[in-house]
Amino acid sequence: MQLLTVKFNQIASAIDATNAQIAALQAKLSELQEHQQQLLSVEQACQSALAQVGTALAMLNHVDPAEILTFKAAVEAQFGTDAIAFLEPTTPAPAEQIEPEPNEPTAPEPATTADTNPPIDVEATPEPAAPSEPEPAPEPDIEQALANMPLPTLRSLAKSKKVDARGTAANITRRLKAIVTPADLRAIW
Template sequence: MQLLAAKFNQIATAIETTNAQIAALQAKLSELQEHQQQLLSVEQACQSALAQVGTALSMLNHVDPAEIGTFKAAVEAQFGTDAIAFLESATPTPAETVEPEPVEPTAPESPAAPDVEPAIDVEATDTTDTPIVPTPTTTAADIEGLLNKMTIQNIRKLASAKKVSGNGTRAAIAGRLKAIVTQADIWNATA
């Protein structure tokens, strides 16, 4: 009995270590997905800004082409070191995260045991659509929160309707949709 108890404790320790590594990797994955969503939002804002600059330039060329140089100087001033120095990051710099030291799991040393990989249980959560109540003012964060409450089937259906890729996780799809959907779109997709 002593030998089996030691092996059981050894396996339990290996499971705990593996679960800690999985948790650290899941946290890192969430962090990377959030950063990817932020980059997508920035990309969309930059594309929108470029389109607006193009429209303004076209209008200025039609109204008074002599002022194009003034417009160019104003745009270039936005990229000056003084102007950028006044800009603050939208999100505070995250504190440095300490990742756990990777520890190689040890397998029980039993010559009679067959070479079988241990199974890792992963708890799956079932998310169902929750009723979305319209409010007069909805922020991008609210939209993203509402998107993340949708079932994967409904968010993929909404992505398809908006001609956006429905591939990936719910969070990834929500990141692509948050800048282009309204609360009414979400409401209609879950109704």
């Protein structure tokens, strides 16, 4: 009978060790799911900010194209100053829960009409262009250009931009569309 008792204790120990591993994996899963939700919220905020920058550029181009470089410098200054210094990345605390609690992604709240200025109707009168100035080439549609790229080219571009190059073309395109510039596309083609 001694043999069965030893075997039983070994199996009980293996079960305990496996249960401990399961609990640790569930805690890690909870942390990863929470981080994924945070990333989704950040991505939505970034997409919204990019759309707002695009709208501002279009309006500025319509009203005073000469000020586009000033706007660009102001945007770049946001990345080069101490404005970001106080935003320290959070390190996830060890999760104590076994079951993750689902979190709904939060989107930025839309601005109310009291927060925004009413649109100003401006009729621009074009100035005659100097005959020696060539017209700038139209900017390519980045998302369309990425969608038309072959998978190996997308992966190469993703690696050059230090973005995860694994997955389908649609997934890689989704990761790249916010960070690829028209200059990057011109360099490829």
